[in-house]
Amino acid sequence: MVFRQSKWMEPLVFEIPKRGDRETFLIDEEFSEYSSTYLSKVPKELLRNKDPNIPNLSEVDVVRHYTRLAHMSYGIDLGPVPLGSCTMKYNPRICEELASVDEVTSLHPYQDEDEIQGILEIMYLMQKWLAELTGMDVCCLQPPAGASGEFVGALMIRKYHLDKGLGYKDEMIVPDNAHGSNPASAAMAGFKVITIPSSEDGNVDVDALKAALSDRTAGMMLTNPNTLGLFEENIVEIANLVHSKGALLYYDGANLNGMLGIARPGDMGFDIVHLNLHKTFSTPHGGGGPGGGAVCVKEFLRDYLPVPIVEYRRGKYVLNYELPKSIGRVSWYYGNVVPIVKAFIYLSMLGPLISEVCKVAVLNTNYLMSKIIKLKGIDLTYGVGRWRKHEFVISFEALHRETGVNAEDVAKALLDEGIHAPTIYFPLIVPEAHMIELTETEPVEEIDRVLKAYERIVKEAYKNPKSVKNRPRNTSVGRLDVFRANHPRTLVPTYRFFNRIKNLK
Amino acid sequence: MPHYWVPNSSKEILKYLINELNIENIDELFRDIPNELRVKNNVNVGFGKPLTEYEVKRLFYRIVSKNRVYKDPPPFLGGGFCYHHVPSVVKYIIERGEFLTSYTPYQAEINQGVLQALFEFQSLIAELYDVDVVNASMYNGSTAVAEAIRMALRVKKGRSKVVVLGDSHPEVIETVRTWVSTLGIKVITPKFRIDKGFVDSEELKNLVDREVAAVYFEYPNFFGVVSNEIKDYVEIAHEAGALAIAYSNPIALPILKPPGSFGVDIAVGDVQPLGIGLNFGGPTAGFIGIPYRRELLRQLPGRLVGATLTEDGKEIGYTLILQTREQHIRRERATSNITTNSALMAIAAAIYMSLLGRKGLRKLAEAIAGRTEYLISRLSKVPNLNVPAVGSRDSILFRELTVGVTRGSIAKLREYLRSKGYAIGPELSRFYRDSEPKLSNCSLVCVTEAHSKEDIDGLINSIKEFLSKGG
Numbered sequence: 001m002v003f004r005q006s007k008w009m010e011p012l013v014f015e016i017p018k019r020g021d022r023e024t025f026l027i028d029e030e031f032s033e034y035s036s037t038y039l040s041k042v043p044k045e046l047l048r049n050k051d052p053n054i055p056n057l058s059e060v061d062v063v064r065h066y067t068r069l070a071h072m073s074y075g076i077d078l079g080p081v082p083l084g085s086c087t088m089k090y091n092p093r094i095c096e097e098l099a100s101v102d103e104v105t106s107l108h109p110y111q112d113e114d115e116i117q118g119i120l121e122i123m124y125l126m127q128k129w130l131a132e133l134t135g136m137d138v139c140c141l142q143p144p145a146g147a148s149g150e151f152v153g154a155l156m157i158r159k160y161h162l163d164k165g166l167g168y169k170d171e172m173i174v175p176d177n178a179h180g181s182n183p184a185s186a187a188m189a190g191f192k193v194i195t196i197p198s199s200e201d202g203n204v205d206v207d208a209l210k211a212a213l214s215d216r217t218a219g220m221m222l223t224n225p226n227t228l229g230l231f232e233e234n235i236v237e238i239a240n241l242v243h244s245k246g247a248l249l250y251y252d253g254a255n256l257n258g259m260l261g262i263a264r265p266g267d268m269g270f271d272i273v274h275l276n277l278h279k280t281f282s283t284p285h286g287g288g289g290p291g292g293g294a295v296c297v298k299e300f301l302r303d304y305l306p307v308p309i310v311e312y313r314r315g316k317y318v319l320n321y322e323l324p325k326s327i328g329r330v331s332w333y334y335g336n337v338v339p340i341v342k343a344f345i346y347l348s349m350l351g352p353l354i355s356e357v358c359k360v361a362v363l364n365t366n367y368l369m370s371k372i373i374k375l376k377g378i379d380l381t382y383g384v385g386r387w388r389k390h391e392f393v394i395s396f397e398a399l400h401r402e403t404g405v406n407a408e409d410v411a412k413a414l415l416d417e418g419i420h421a422p423t424i425y426f427p428l429i430v431p432e433a434h435m436i437e438l439t440e441t442e443p444v445e446e447i448d449r450v451l452k453a454y455e456r457i458v459k460e461a462y463k464n465p466k467s468v469k470n471r472p473r474n475t476s477v478g479r480l481d482v483f484r485a486n487h488p489r490t491l492v493p494t495y496r497f498f499n500r501i502k503n504l505k
Numbered sequence: 506m507p508h509y510w511v512p513n514s515s516k517e518i519l520k521y522l523i524n525e526l527n528i529e530n531i532d533e534l535f536r537d538i539p540n541e542l543r544v545k546n547n548v549n550v551g552f553g554k555p556l557t558e559y560e561v562k563r564l565f566y567r568i569v570s571k572n573r574v575y576k577d578p579p580p581f582l583g584g585g586f587c588y589h590h591v592p593s594v595v596k597y598i599i600e601r602g603e604f605l606t607s608y609t610p611y612q613a614e615i616n617q618g619v620l621q622a623l624f625e626f627q628s629l630i631a632e633l634y635d636v637d638v639v640n641a642s643m644y645n646g647s648t649a650v651a652e653a654i655r656m657a658l659r660v661k662k663g664r665s666k667v668v669v670l671g672d673s674h675p676e677v678i679e680t681v682r683t684w685v686s687t688l689g690i691k692v693i694t695p696k697f698r699i700d701k702g703f704v705d706s707e708e709l710k711n712l713v714d715r716e717v718a719a720v721y722f723e724y725p726n727f728f729g730v731v732s733n734e735i736k737d738y739v740e741i742a743h744e745a746g747a748l749a750i751a752y753s754n755p756i757a758l759p760i761l762k763p764p765g766s767f768g769v770d771i772a773v774g775d776v777q778p779l780g781i782g783l784n785f786g787g788p789t790a791g792f793i794g795i796p797y798r799r800e801l802l803r804q805l806p807g808r809l810v811g812a813t814l815t816e817d818g819k820e821i822g823y824t825l826i827l828q829t830r831e832q833h834i835r836r837e838r839a840t841s842n843i844t845t846n847s848a849l850m851a852i853a854a855a856i857y858m859s860l861l862g863r864k865g866l867r868k869l870a871e872a873i874a875g876r877t878e879y880l881i882s883r884l885s886k887v888p889n890l891n892v893p894a895v896g897s898r899d900s901i902l903f904r905e906l907t908v909g910v911t912r913g914s915i916a917k918l919r920e921y922l923r924s925k926g927y928a929i930g931p932e933l934s935r936f937y938r939d940s941e942p943k944l945s946n947c948s949l950v951c952v953t954e955a956h957s958k959e960d961i962d963g964l965i966n967s968i969k970e971f972l973s974k975g976g
Contacts, residue, residue, distance in 0.1 A: 005615065013625050013859045024865035025592060030958055031875025038878040039760065039871070042901050043733055048762050052632040056862035063594055066856055069618035070603040077602030083611075091606055092510060094558050100596075103569035108582040109786030110931035111573065112923070118571035119785055129550040144644035144787060145845040147832070158687050184832035184842035188655075190687035193837040231537045262535055263542045278845060286599075286849025287619040288609040288808065289642065290788035293845075306683070328683035332585065332647035332676035333786025348561050351551025353508045355544070359531045360511045360519075366534055367522050387534045415615045420608070426833070443512040444522065475614040477822040478815050485813035485826050488799070492812040493638045493826065495628035497797075501812050501821060 002449075003418025006071035007476045013065060014055055014495050022058040053495075072476040073287070074420060080446055081420040084391040084435025085179060085227055087257045087279035088420075094349070095282065095342035104341050109333040113318060119337065120317035122344050124310040126294070129347055133354070134253070134273045135266020136296035140305040141335040146254060147181040148330055149274025149293035150221070153250045154189035155327040156272060156297070156304040157219040160248065163325060169218035169247070175204050177228060177427035179254055182221040191218060198429060202230040202383030204238055217245045223252035224268070225259060227427045227435065229365065229388035239269025248272060248301075256280045257439065258362060258389030261355030272297050277336075281343035292339035306330045361440040362389050364447060368438060369394075371451050375458045377402060381430045391437035393430050400432050405461040405468045407432040412479065413460070415472040417453040508555060578960035580928040583729070583905040583951030585646070585674050586777055586786065589756070590955050594860055595780040599853045609808070609848070613824040620823035623848060624810045626855035627792075633758050633858070633866075634772045635765025636794035640807035642851040643843065646775025647677045649791030650721065650752055651684035652806045652841055653771045656793070657719035657748045658690065659804045659840070664718035664747070665690060670704045670738075672697035672726040672895075675936040677752070681721075693717075699943060702730035702896025706737035713745045719771075723752040724761070728895040729877075729905030729949070731761060739768050755779055755854075757903045759863070759870040764794075771795055778953075780857030781850055790847035790854065805830065806841030869954055873904050876952040876961065881906055883965050889913075889972045894933075894947040907933065908968075909947040913976015919948060921971045927964045 011017070039047070057065075075081065081088035099105075107119055127139040143149040154172065161169040172186035173194045183193045196212050199205040204222070220242045224232045232238065242249045251265040251273035257280050265273050277283050277292030285291075297305060307326045308319035319334070350357065369392040373380055377399025380392070396407045411421035411434070423435040438447060461468050472478065484490045492501050507514035513522060523530060535543070556564065579588040599605065603618065610616035610623075627639040643649035654667050667685070669678055671694045682692055695712055697704050703726055713720060720742035725731045732738070735751070742749040748770040753761070756778040764772035772794040781789050795801040811826035832839040861869060881902060884892040893900060894909030908929075910918055915932055922929055933944040952961060 010621070012621070012628070013855075014628065021864070022862075024862040025860050027861075027865055027868040027872050027954060029868070029872070031872060031879055033875070034878040034882070035871040035875030038874040042731075042760075045736060046731060046733060046762055046901065048758065048760055048766075051863045051867065052635075052759065052763075054629055054632055054858055054861075054863040054866065056864045057859055059594060059860065062856065062860045063598070065859070066598045066622065066852075067601070069622050070598070070601045071618065072616075072621075073603040073607050073618035074615045075603055075606030075608070077606045081608055083608055086608060088608055090510065094561065096600065096605070098562065098565050100600075101569065102574045102576065103566075103572045105591075105782040105784050106574050106576070106579075106588070107572055107785040108575075108580050108588065108783050108928070109586055110582050110584045110935075111580070111928065112919075112930075115573035115923075115928075116785070118569040121568055121571065132549050144648065144847075145843075147842040147844045148644065148648070151842055155683065155687065179844075180832040180834070180836045180839070181842045181844050183837035184835075184839040187837040187839075188842055231535075233537050233539070236539065236542070259535075259538065261548050262544060263538050264544060264548075267542050267544075276845075284605045284849075285608050285845075286847075287604055287607045287616070287623070287852065288848030289846040290644070290790070290848075290850060291845040328686065329676060329679045330648075330683055331644060331680055331787075332674070335786075336644075336788040337785040338788055345561055345565065348551050348564065349556050349558070350508060350510070351553060351555045352547040353506055353555050354548060354550055356506060356508055356511055356514050359534075360513050362534050363519070363522050363526075363531055364513060366526055370526060386537065389534075411612065412614065415612060420615060421612050423611075440511045440513070444518055472614050476617045477614055477820055478817065480613055480822045480824050481814050481816050481818070482824065485811050485824050490813075491826065493627065493797075493809055494624075494631040496631060496637055498812065501814065504814070504818075 004474045005476050008068040008072065010065065010068045012495060016055065016057060016061055016065060021056040024056050079418050080442055080450055082422045082436045082438050084423040084437045085254050087437060087439055089282050089439040090441035091282055091284040092346065095345040098345050099338050099341040104338060117317055120310050122341055124312055124317050126340055126344050127310060130275055130294050131296050134296050135264030136273055137299040138302045139294050139296040140309045141294045141340055142306045142329065142331055143293035143295055144331050144336045145289060145291040146274055146276040146293045147185055149295045150181055150185035150252065151188055152295045152306055152330050153272040153274060154186050154191060156301060157248050158189050159304055159327050160301065161218050169216055171216045172218055173212050173220040177226055177429050178221060178223065179252060182252055186221060198382065200382065202228045203232055203234055206234055206237060209238060209241060213241060213245050215245065217247040219248040219250055221250040221252060223255045225255050225389035228382050228393050229391040230383045230386055231389055235268045254279060255390055257358060260358040262358050271301060277339050277343040282346045283339040283342040290336050290339060292336045292343065357440045364438045364440065364442055365390060365392055368447050368451060372454055375454060377458055391435060393433050393435045395430050396432035399458065399461055403461045403465040405465045407434055409468050410457050413457040413468050413471040414453055416474040419450055419453055575928050579955045581950050581952065581964060582928050582930045583949040584931045586783055587904060587951040587953050588783060588955055589778045589953050591780050591782050592860055595853050595856045598856050599849055604849060604852060610825065617823060620810050622852045622855055624812060624823050626851040627810060629855055629858040630792055631794060633755055633763065634794050635763035636772050637797035638802060639792055639794040640805060641810050642846040642848055643791040643793065643807055644847055645787060645789045646752065646791040647680040649773045649793050650677050651681050653750050653773050653793050654681055654719055654721060655684060656804045656806060657750060657771065660748060660800055661718035664716050666693055666717045668693045668713060668717055668720045670722040671695050672703050672728060673723045674727045699895055700897060702728055702893065702900045703732035706734040706741060709738060710741050713741050713747065715745055717745055717747045719748045719750050721750040725754060725757060725903045728907050729902045730896045731901040731903055735767055756870060756873065759867040760874060765796065776850060776854035779854040781853055788847055788850055790850035804840055807843050807846060872954045876956060877902050877904060880952050880961055884908065887969055887972065894944065904953060905949055905951045907947050908950055910976060912972055915946045915948050918971050922967055925967045927967055
């Protein structure tokens with residue numbers, strides 16, 4: 001065994017045992033006379049009449065509690081997190097250190113422009129660099145995450161057609177292997193989603209695309225390399241087909257790491273792209289967020305971008321709110337600025353080496369793929385014989401058929417090896433799927449460890465399938481009762497419902 | 506060329522990997538990219554070469570030294586975000602790699618800590634806002650409001666209007682307009698009364714009919730005013746069969762009645778005051794809370810963490826729940842497209858609330874209320890100053906308030922204050938130039954626990970100085 005996770009029987013913060021209330025974090029009482037006056041003026045019906053049920057703890061209680069919880073968590077600092085399409089690369093600490101200085105974190109969004117020239121300069125450079133990396137003309141950093149960028153893209157497509165009097169263009173084409181957020185974003189922007197299948201070689205089925213295209217087509221959302229890790233070889237033809245109907249081509253940047261610095265969506269005919277700073281540019285995921293989702297467009301769509309964007313005029317950086325056709329703002333202020341700063345440091349330190357990131361990520365992917373597909377019970381469903389880019393997808397259909405062990409069981413067994421499981425059951429077109437993305441920051445020895453882990457698990461599946469199904473055993477807890485977790489009668493969404501479970505135990 | 510962030514980029518390892526793949530060079534892996542699409546030269550990012558840590562540090566400090574940081578005294582700027590103290594504990598814990606570098610806890614067994622912390626966030630917010638269910642975060646307050654409004658439109662399917670009170674944060678109103686822009690929905694924004702400082706409920710009543718899906722209001726509102734007609738807003742919404750959505754400042758709720766106790770259907774907020782910092786506007790975390798009602802729960806966007814038992818029934822554990830609402834399963838029929846959220850900021854807020862406890866949170870709210878009271882009592886004695894510019898002497902204000910000058914211009918006053926080290930703002934003309942010309946000479950001011958008596962007195966004296974000089 002190489003891994004045994006910490007386990008603390010750590011109660012909820014509400015239930016930390018104590019004989020009596022603790023002295024909590026010190027707050028001054030300099031203005032208590034005035035607060036009494038204040039409270040006497042507030043009408044009774046506006047006053048809270050019962051204190052919130054929030055425990056009173058001392059600082060050391062809190063530090064121990066959350067440190068113990070940290071011990072029962074797992075991130076890229078501990079080992080590989082090969083989640084496909086999530087690009088979980090190592091997060092350099094220098095980016096954290098610099099982005100946490102007062103000159104960033106203590107800046108108020110409404111300070112006058114002459115007091116924020118430094119941060120605007122960083123944002124301006126990032127807009128420029130992201131445009132360069134994607135082959136687009138102008139970027140806006142406001143979307144707080146990738147899906148928000150997709151929504152912005154879809155809204156721009158809608159407005160672009162409406163302005164041309166083409167309101168009937170209300171269909172968005174999305175391949176069946178697209179990230180779930182693509183159809184969700186398109187639907188949020190009011191589009192009817194038209195799903196098209198993939199061909200056997202893993203590309204967009206061009207005939208199916210032709211059949212789906214019509215005057216009603218407003219746009220197509222595509223990620224390249226796609227979620228199978230395959231480069232869309234027919235991308236130029238696809239772009240031409242989409243454009244021939246007056247529709248726009250949208251690039252989902254989740255997979256940019258697979259061609260970063262090697263090829264650019266703008267050169268392939270994409271009109272709009274979004275980027276995930278928390279994937280490609282290494283800003284940490286923080287257990288789910290925050291991220292950063294810049295949107296970049298070709299010049300003809302510039303005026304549709306959300307406002308503001310940063311511009312440089314007469315020796316000064318300014319926030320431009322005057323884009324005549326702007327879809328408006330998609331969030332308050334200017335976006336998730338702290339991640340933007342981290343991505344800025346990341347790019348500054350790589351500079352022209354940015355394409356090495358992609359090359360090694362792709363090399364790592366193919367190295368692991370070439371070994372893993374030799375294992376019994378594992379197949380590549382699409383694009384057999386093709387090199388992958390940032391990720392690859394394997395199917396455990398055969399293993400499942402032959403042993404009863406499914407993709408989830410294998411995932412859980414990986415946890416026992418101190419390896420986070422890949423994305424499972426996605427893309428939906430691959431049965432019993434594991435979607436694996438290593439990124440460029442995994443050393444070869446760690447990749448070998450992942451391989452060895454798969455080897456052991458597959459072997460065990462054929463020998464003793466029950467034992468695989470009983471995993472994980474080395475994590476803080478074993479498998480959870482998901483049915484109970486989701487059933488309306490046993491649902492515990494907050495502490496208010498905790499008795500439903502506490503009394504049972 | 507190798508780089509130390511890319512371990513396999515060193516020559517020896519590269520050679521090994523290339524050999525194992527039976528290829529001549531890495532380029533072979535990219536042969537399926539048509540030649541005309543390949544980048545010919547290096548892309549032009551960064552500063553011409555890879556910078557070292559010490560080089561980037563110097564360059565970075567050179568750039569950010571062009572930012573002005575108000576440290577002593579902290580800024581008095583408002584407009585939704587205010588300067589609050591960030592306890593060291595919060596900062597240090599969220600920098601721990603186990604939290605910082607983890608992904609969304611899809612694999613529950615190996616991420617119990619992240620899940621429990623998020624469950625605690627949901628639960629602590631539920632207590633503060635007096636609701637039953639809270640999601641594990643939205644990007645921020647503005648997008649949480651937009652999502653809440655879209656949620657209300659799904660719950661009240663077929664209704665064609667939403668009402669967003671005109672005293673709401675102007676950038677929140679703009680965000681909402683964008684988010685519903687393709688739905689064919691009418692966004693009605695009833696005007697606020699400058700003398701009252703909020704929207705008159707009688708006027709609201711005339712606008713709310715059976716076509717309205719939701720009535721949205723904020724307390725305190727953008728001008729720092731707590732409307733004393735909140736109860737009426739909720740009643741008006743409910744009488745028309747609409748949902749009441751309230752956005753409230755978490756740091757005011759230890760003393761003000763929480764949205765759940767007003768019978769609000771959807772409570773929304775942002776954790777910026779709870780140990781997050783200003784961050785030049787982001788990131789923070791927003792959230793949506795609801796009473797436990799099936800029709801609301803089904804339409805709730807965003808991730809949810811729940812408690813359950815292990816399969817053997819012996820231990821308590823935490824996991825993501827009700828995922829069939831979400832995009833990775835439901836695709837175009839999902840309640841939202843949200844994927845990445847703002848989990849780390851939510852965990853920060855949970856740590857903050859645990860650190861202060863109900864005792865500390867109450868003291869904090871009182872400390873801010875006391876400063877608000879002190880500031881307004883002093884400012885109201887200053888000649889040629891109109892305080893509050895929106896609202897009246899009877900208004901209940903919290904943390905923020907508006908000042909107007911009747912002599913000289915607000916821009917000049919702000920300029921003068923800046924030269925003395927005091928930042929107030931934003932000016933209201935930034936948002937209401939056309940709609941409320943009467944407010945053209947006004948600004949917001951914000952006071953928090955971070956401001957000492959000396960800071961506040963200094964600000965007041967500087968304002969006096971400016972006005973006594975003739976403005």
